[in-house]
Amino acid sequence: MRDSGWFKSSYSATASNGCVEVRMTDDAVGVRDSKNPTGPALSFSHREWSAFVRGVKNG
Known part of the structure; x- marks a missing residue:
């Protein structure tokens, strides 16, 4: 995997909106x-990140 660099979700509307980067x-x-x-x-x-993503998807 190495290093993906910082990225925003494809759901982010514009570059100026505040959001999280991963x-x-x-x-x-x-x-x-x-910001x-x-x-x-x-x-x-x-493992923690996968659990978080599963939790978000499952509501």
Whole structure:
């Protein structure tokens, strides 16, 4: 997997809207605020991220 770089969801309307950005690496999944790209980022294991995504999809 290496490093995907930071990306926004394809559901984001425009580049100026505030949203989260995600970055996938071999070791972790990072999440940050797109309005503050130099600010702090959260880091999750792939297992934690998968559980989160499943939870969102299942409501």
